[in-house]
Amino acid sequence: MEKIIEVENLTKYYGKFKAVDDLNIYVEKGKIFGLLGPNGSGKSTTINCILSLLNYQDGKIKIFGEEMKPNSYNLKSKIGVVFQDVAVFEELSVYDNIDYFCGLYIKDKKIRKKYVEDAIKLTGLEDFIKFRPKQLSGGLLRRLNIACGIAHKPELIFLDEPTVAVDPQSRNNILEGIKKLNKDGATIVYTTHYMEEVEQLCNRIAILDKGKMIAVGTKEALKELILVGEKITVETDNLDKKIIKKLKEQKNIIEVKYEDNILNVTYEKGEENLEEMISFLKDNNVFYSKIFSELPTLNDVFLELTGKELRD
Amino acid sequence: MIVFNKYFKIVKQHLGTIIMFTAICVIVTIINTNYNTQDSFKSVENNIAIINHDNSKIVDNYIKYIDKGSNLIDIKDDKKEFQDALYSNKVDAIIIIPENFTKDLLDNKNPSVKIKKSNQSFSMITELQTNKYFNLINLYANSGMDEELIIENINKSLDKEVEVKIIGNNDLASKAKLYMFFSFTNYSFLAIFIFIIGTIMCIFNKETIVKRNTISSEGLKSIYRQLLLGHILLTLIIWLVYVIFSIILFKEMMFTMNGLLYIIGSLCFAITCTCLAYFIGTLIKKESIISGVQNVVSLGLSFISGSFVDRTLLDSSIVNFSKIFPSYWYIDVNYRLYDTSTYNMDALMPIFKDYIIILLFGILFIILSKLVVKFKRK
Structure with a gap:
C-alpha cells in the first residue's frame, strides 16, 4: 500500500x-x-x-x-x-x-x-x-x-x-x-x-x-496489547458478601467491585461470559434490575498502557 | 485574485464606518477651511477724537463724514490727555482743527489739520480720509462755489460706496483656503487610512486565518501582494473623493498648475499613509487597539508637523523632530505651493524633492512591513 x-x-x-x-x-x-x-x-x-x-x-x-x-x-x-x-x-x-x-x-x-x-x-x-x-x-x-x-x-x-x-x-x-x-x-x-x-x-x-x-x-x-477482556455490570440491591467472595473464585475473573448497588466484574480477555454470569446469579438467587456487558475500549488500552484515563 | 476579490466584501462590511469617518473628516476639513480664512473685504472702524477749534458748516459736515466710518471718542483738549489716549489705544487718531481753518481754506491759504496717530497701521486711513475731504473742498472752492453748494457737492461725491471684492487667480484668501484644505488632509488621510487598512490587516492577521493562508497553495507573498493591491485601490477611491471635494470647493483653481501640484502632493501622501497603515497593521493583532493607535498617530503627527498649528508657533526642536515623519514634508509641499505664484524650475524643484521624500517614506514603511512579516513567520 x-x-x-x-x-x-x-x-x-x-x-x-x-x-x-x-x-x-x-x-x-x-x-x-x-x-x-x-x-x-x-x-x-x-x-x-x-x-x-x-x-x-x-x-x-x-x-x-x-x-x-x-x-x-x-x-x-x-x-x-x-x-x-x-x-x-x-x-x-x-x-x-x-x-x-x-x-x-x-x-x-x-x-x-x-x-x-x-x-x-x-x-x-x-x-x-x-x-x-x-x-x-x-x-x-x-x-x-x-x-x-x-x-x-x-x-x-x-x-x-x-x-x-x-x-x-x-x-x-x-x-x-x-x-x-x-x-x-x-x-x-x-x-x-x-x-x-x-x-x-x-x-x-x-x-x-x-x-x-x-x-x-x-x-x-x-x-490485543492489554490483559483486560469483557466487563459485566449488574444493578442489584443488598448483595451478600458471601456471594461476592464466591464470584471471585470463578474462572477468568480479574476483578470484582461492588459499590452503590452496582456490581462490576472484569474478566480476562478471550471468552464471552454474560451467559455464565446470568446462570451464576440465578443459581445464587440474586435478583437484579439490569445487566449488561462491555468489550474493552481504547480507553482501557490507554489506561493499562499509561495508568491514566484518556480524558484526564 | 481571491484575496483581492474578498477584500472588498470585507470592506463592504465596514462601509458604514468608512463613510461616516470620511464624511466627518471632509466636513471638519471644510469647516476648518472656512473658519480660518476670509474671502471678502471688511472695513475697519477707527476710534477717532476730533478737537474742533473752528465752528463752520464745512467742519461740521467733515465731522459727520468721519463719524460714518469711525467711532468718535470724546477726550479733553489737553496734550497729556492726547498722549495717554493714543498710548492706551483709546483712540487710533486725534484730529485737531485749528481756528479759522474754513476761512483760510476758502481763501486758498492751504491750512492743515493736525493729526496725531497711534502705532496701529489702519490709523493711516483717517489721514487719507481727511486729506481726501479737504482736497475736494479746495477743488470746489477754487471753482467759485459758496459754502452751501460745496457741502452739497461734496456729500454727493462722498456718499458713493464701493463694494470691495478680491478677484483673480492669485487671490490670497482663496489660496489660503486651498492651503488649509490640503493641509488638513494630513490628519484626514492618516486617520482614515490607519483605521480602515489597520482594521483589515488585523482581520487577515488573526492567527487562525494566517495559519490557514500559510498552508494553502496560494503562498503568503501572493496573499499580502493582493492585500496591498486592495489597499492601494481603496486609497485611490478615498483620495478621489477628496479631489472631487476640492474641485467642488475651489472650482477652476484646481485646474491650474497650483491645483494640480496640490493634487499630486495629496496623492503621494495618501499612498505613503497607506504604506504606514499597512506597516501598523502588520504590528497589531487586536482590532480594538487600532482606534487608539489611529488617534495617537494622526493627531500627534498633525500637531507636530504644522497641520493644525502654524509651524512658526511651534518650538524649533519639535519642528526638527517632525522631519522624520512624512507629514512634515507634506505640509512643506503645501506651504511651498501657498507661497509660490510663478512656476519655473527653481520653484518646482523643491516641490518635486518633497514629493520624492514623501514617497521614500512609503517605500521605507513597506520594507519595514516585509521585515516584520518575515520575523513573524520565523
Whole structure:
C-alpha cells in the first residue's frame, strides 16, 4: 500500500520541553489514521510539524514521497486542513468563507463554484449560506470550519479535533461527512481525545502520551496489547458478601467491585461470559434490575498502557 | 485574485464606518477651511477724537463724514490727555482743527489739520480720509462755489460706496483656503487610512486565518501582494473623493498648475499613509487597539508637523523632530505651493524633492512591513 505520509524520528522541543519525542508513523493511501491522546500529548504539534507550520529539531517528514517545506506549494495544493480553532472571516457569509478558502487553491471560477456547493452539501449548510459566522451555532460553525478546509477536494485531509464542543447532531453530521470524504478517496489524519470517534472512524490508530507514541495499530491489534477482556455490570440491591467472595473464585475473573448497588466484574480477555454470569446469579438467587456487558475500549488500552484515563 | 476579490466584501462590511469617518473628516476639513480664512473685504472702524477749534458748516459736515466710518471718542483738549489716549489705544487718531481753518481754506491759504496717530497701521486711513475731504473742498472752492453748494457737492461725491471684492487667480484668501484644505488632509488621510487598512490587516492577521493562508497553495507573498493591491485601490477611491471635494470647493483653481501640484502632493501622501497603515497593521493583532493607535498617530503627527498649528508657533526642536515623519514634508509641499505664484524650475524643484521624500517614506514603511512579516513567520 502506498504511503502518503512518512514520519521518521520526529523530535520537537518548545524551549527545553520535549513536545514530540522520536515519533515514527506512516499513513497509507485511502485510510483514516487516528492520532489518539489526551490534551497536551503532542497531537497538534505533530500535525503542525508535518504541515511545516512549525520547525522541528530532528527527524524526516515526507508527504506524497516528497519532503515537506514551507514553499512546497505543489504538495500544499493536495492537502486540506481543519484546525482545532475555527478559522473563518466574521465579515464574510458562509458561502463567501468557503469560496475564499477554496479560491486559495482553485482558480477556475466554474470549478470552484461546484466545489463550494459540494462542500456546503457535504456539511449540511445549505440553509445557512447567507448567514455570517456570528449567526451560527457552535455545531454549525464547526461544520463551516470543516467545509473551508476540505472544499478544494484535497487528497490528504488533516482534521485536528474537529468535534470539540459540538452537539451530538452536528457530531454525527461531521463524522458521516468524514466517512464520505474517505469513501471518495481522501486519506485522512484524524486527531482527537474522543476514543469513540477513533473507534468508529479509523483504520489505524497511534496512541500518544507526553509526546511519545505508546502504541500503534488497528483497534483490534491495540486491544490485543492489554490483559483486560469483557466487563459485566449488574444493578442489584443488598448483595451478600458471601456471594461476592464466591464470584471471585470463578474462572477468568480479574476483578470484582461492588459499590452503590452496582456490581462490576472484569474478566480476562478471550471468552464471552454474560451467559455464565446470568446462570451464576440465578443459581445464587440474586435478583437484579439490569445487566449488561462491555468489550474493552481504547480507553482501557490507554489506561493499562499509561495508568491514566484518556480524558484526564 | 481571491484575496483581492474578498477584500472588498470585507470592506463592504465596514462601509458604514468608512463613510461616516470620511464624511466627518471632509466636513471638519471644510469647516476648518472656512473658519480660518476670509474671502471678502471688511472695513475697519477707527476710534477717532476730533478737537474742533473752528465752528463752520464745512467742519461740521467733515465731522459727520468721519463719524460714518469711525467711532468718535470724546477726550479733553489737553496734550497729556492726547498722549495717554493714543498710548492706551483709546483712540487710533486725534484730529485737531485749528481756528479759522474754513476761512483760510476758502481763501486758498492751504491750512492743515493736525493729526496725531497711534502705532496701529489702519490709523493711516483717517489721514487719507481727511486729506481726501479737504482736497475736494479746495477743488470746489477754487471753482467759485459758496459754502452751501460745496457741502452739497461734496456729500454727493462722498456718499458713493464701493463694494470691495478680491478677484483673480492669485487671490490670497482663496489660496489660503486651498492651503488649509490640503493641509488638513494630513490628519484626514492618516486617520482614515490607519483605521480602515489597520482594521483589515488585523482581520487577515488573526492567527487562525494566517495559519490557514500559510498552508494553502496560494503562498503568503501572493496573499499580502493582493492585500496591498486592495489597499492601494481603496486609497485611490478615498483620495478621489477628496479631489472631487476640492474641485467642488475651489472650482477652476484646481485646474491650474497650483491645483494640480496640490493634487499630486495629496496623492503621494495618501499612498505613503497607506504604506504606514499597512506597516501598523502588520504590528497589531487586536482590532480594538487600532482606534487608539489611529488617534495617537494622526493627531500627534498633525500637531507636530504644522497641520493644525502654524509651524512658526511651534518650538524649533519639535519642528526638527517632525522631519522624520512624512507629514512634515507634506505640509512643506503645501506651504511651498501657498507661497509660490510663478512656476519655473527653481520653484518646482523643491516641490518635486518633497514629493520624492514623501514617497521614500512609503517605500521605507513597506520594507519595514516585509521585515516584520518575515520575523513573524520565523
